[in-house]
Amino acid sequence: MVTLADVARHAGVSASTVSYVLSGKRSISAGTRERVERSIRALGYHPNAGARALASNRSNIIALMIPLRTDMYVPVMMEIAVAVATTARTHGYDVLLLTGEEGPDAVRRVTGSGLADAMILMDVELEDERLPLLRATGQPAVLIGLPTDTAGVTCVDLDWSATGALCVEHLAKLGHRDVAVIGEAPAVYERHTGFAERTLDGLRSRARELGLRVVHRPWEGGYDAMAATLSRIFDERPSTTGFVVQNESAVEPLLAVLRQQGRAVPEDVSVVAVCPEQVAVQASVRLTSVAVPAQEMGRTAVGLLVGKLDGRETDDVVLIAPELTVRASSGTAPTIP
Amino acid sequence: MVTLADVARHAGVSASTVSYVLSGKRSISAGTRERVERSIRALGYHPNAGARALASNRSNIIALMIPLRTDMYVPVMMEIAVAVATTARTHGYDVLLLTGEEGPDAVRRVTGSGLADAMILMDVELEDERLPLLRATGQPAVLIGLPTDTAGVTCVDLDWSATGALCVEHLAKLGHRDVAVIGEAPAVYERHTGFAERTLDGLRSRARELGLRVVHRPWEGGYDAMAATLSRIFDERPSTTGFVVQNESAVEPLLAVLRQQGRAVPEDVSVVAVCPEQVAVQASVRLTSVAVPAQEMGRTAVGLLVGKLDGRETDDVVLIAPELTVRASSGTAPTIP
DNA sequence: GACCGCTGTCGAAGCGCTTCGAAAAAGGGT
DNA sequence: ACCCTTTTTCGAAGCGCTTCGACAGCGGTC
Incomplete structure (x- = not known):
């Protein structure tokens, strides 16, 4: 193992000089610096992380x-x-x-x-x-x-609150009056993870201002659960035409079930997703979305x-x-x- | 910051004794150990990682x-x-x-x-x-x-090779004679990532033994690409009834396109996937699969x-x-x- | 030419821990 | 009571680095 002392010896300087070359905390003449750097490269020196952490009280x-x-x-x-x-x-x-x-x-x-x-x-x-x-x-x-x-x-x-608002605004602008939110798994809400609740709050309050109606249904699991969720939504609010999905794993099930029910996207219903760009682009329908950055x-x-x-x-x-x-x-x- | 020396003082022993209590590398009498451990807890001592790494030449x-x-x-x-x-x-x-x-x-x-x-x-x-x-x-x-x-x-x-073999064996046992493999993105093969090639090799050689025909098509991208890939497969090998998917992101596109073409799974075609358990279970059709552990x-x-x-x-x-x-x-x- | 303030370099202390050899304490036999 | 073994504890060295104060040169100033 090559130590700082080895480098110092090789370069004909003291250990502290090598240290200062490395850290730049004191000025070193160009010639010396050069010499030290050459020695470092020649010997393949790497500063020991533990020693450095101990001496400097910083682990990086x-x-x-x-x-x-x-x-x-x-x-x-x-x-x-x-x-x-x-x-x-x-x-x-x-x-x-x-x-x-x-x-x-x-x-x-x-x-x-x-x-x-x-x-x-x-x-x-x-x-x-x-x-x-x-x-x-x-x-x-x-x-x-x-x-x-x-x-x-x-x-x-x-800004999840603004995200929720943005989604519902987009739907409102397109003339949708009844919006359904397919939310996260119930466990996510129970855990009080901030983003899920904030999105919903932002969405709901903007919807209120714009005069839209909102239903929110958590979802988790598979295609069957999605089918059940959708039937329930359409039973309770037959005039639902806008969907907001906040759960990237819900995207494909939602699209599949809608298709299966003969509802065309975007002619019959519109879908806005909150998901990574990649998911939005690769979905079976290219999704209007708010990207998670x-x-x-x-x-x-x-x-x-x-x-x-x-x-x-x-x-x-x-x-x-x-x-x-x-x-x-x-x-x-x-x-x- | 609490150091080992603080603990030693508090417990009325030497630093090395504390160290040995911590590492267990020498035997320490029950009484002393007890006392030291109490001091450690009382002071809320945590060994300094840098110092430890330096002295022991191990960073853990x-x-x-x-x-x-x-x-x-x-x-x-x-x-x-x-x-x-x-x-x-x-x-x-x-x-x-x-x-x-x-x-x-x-x-x-x-x-x-x-x-x-x-x-x-x-x-x-x-x-x-x-x-x-x-x-x-x-x-x-x-x-x-x-x-x-x-x-x-x-x-x-x-064992990817065995995985490929296992998939094709399963299909063979069910009477399928023409099998199509939906592979990884071409980039994955170009990079010579071992698993992709091994799976294919294992699958092909077993298929040869069993007298099955195999076509392999890499896939990447979206639903359109999948539709194109499938048409090509069915044009070239109309009698294809077995599919092996090795790319978890290809699973849903494959199932969706098959459905859209009116091919029932598993009545008309069978699909075997190599993917994490969760993907297999949550897919729109519960997938026969080899789990990636x-x-x-x-x-x-x-x-x-x-x-x-x-x-x-x-x-x-x-x-x-x-x-x-x-x-x-x-x-x-x-x-x- | 003695003095000043620079810049560039060095030496030594010390960071908190492990570990080795040795000393002290504790038994065990006679 | 003694010696010998075993167990338990201690002291000190040292891991490789940073950093502080000090010192050596140097050119410039009065």
Whole structure:
């Protein structure tokens, strides 16, 4: 193993000089720097992470806590995780992967051991039990998701409320008067994951302003469940012509059942989805959708965290504005015959 | 910050005693152990990861390299990653998340810096460029996937060749004589990712033995592409009655197009999928499938790695035997009218 | 020419832990 | 009571790095 001392010897300088070349924290003459850099390359030197962490009290690692469960948004989670990992690298950080399994203990462990300099938490619940700990330890953290109380923590999220409003506005503009929302699995609501409730709230209040009627049905499971859900919706509100889907795994079942029932999209009913771009484009009908900006969320979270670690002042809550892209699944509401 | 020395003082013992209580590498009398443990809890002590890594030359971190691209098997990747993270924790390891982006450099960096004790590589290509490095450094590593040359590395994978064979056997047993394989995107083959080619080889050679005819068509993209692919297949081989799908994102398009063409599953055509259990169960037709045992792969990989790190002798190549579950998408071949 | 303020470099201390050899304590036989 | 073995505990060295204060040169100033 090549150590800093080896490099110093090879370059004919002291260890501290090599260290300063590496960190740039003191000025080093061009000649010396050059010589040291050449030695580093010649010997294939890599600074020892542990020693560095010990001496500098900084690990250059960001912990990312992903949910263990896979009942929702797996591709979104994956995309965020990959974006976090790549962005972190460009800032010189590595990413430690924690699963929600350990829960608050993981926060304690990572903070206490100095394993990571900061944390990114996903799958944040409205009253997340990890928050008090985070506030108490003063560990720099960014949440992806928006808890009820954002005091002392930084958050990044899609503006779900605006997303819901945007969907219903789009349908209203096309003349739809009765809208059905196919929501997440009941478990998601029970857990008080913020985004599901917020979307619904935003959608409902905008619908009220615009004079639309809304029914909301959670969904989970398979095609049969979807068929049942749809019959119920059309029984209760026969004049339903607009659909909002917030659950990417519900997209294909919904389209399939509609097709099977002989309802044409977008002639008879319009569908607006909240889902990753890719899902919208690859669906059997190209979907009018509000994209879930997974990458942007991951990138932003890392950006904020690095800002904090560098002592910069950062925003407390970053809400990403939703953007609706019109594709082939929405159109003018059918005129009642 | 609470250090080991603080604990020692609090418990009235020396630092080394505390260390031995923690590591269990020397016997400590029950009384002393008790006292030390009480102090640890009282002070809320967590060993400093950096110091530990420096002194012991072990970071207790496993690096997991996941592919950057998301053109395939995202849920499988995610499931493996989560399984790796959870299993690693039960062995006292944390997981560092690397993306393929850095490529071989990541291997060099992580090995050189002592950031991780070992690596798990996913998305292994037949002639993976990270392999020579791994062999050279002697870094303990486990590949998820099977390269051409497995010398000096440990691999875990589903036995794809047997998987292909199993699928075609099942169809043969049901009386199908002409089988079509809907394969991965062409890019996957061009990259020489082992599993795609192996499945196909296994399937083809078994088919030859059983006297079945096979056509193979890569697929990628949307429903239109699937419709085109199917017409071509039925034009060229009108007597095709068996389908094998190896691409989970192709499942719904295939079923949808078949339905649209008025071909009943399983009465007119049978479909066998290679995909995660969940996809098979939630599809619009419950699919006869060979499950991709993502969790098992992740768990096994960690198990092997921990074994290596503990100096145990481990297998070099662990091939997981495929299991075919019969569901509603396959049945007796229709008799030619 | 003595003095000043630079810039560039060095030496040493110390980060918190593990680990080795050795000392101290505790039994066990005679 | 003694010696010998075994168990338990301690002290000190050292892992590879960062960082602080100090020092050596250097050109410029009065």
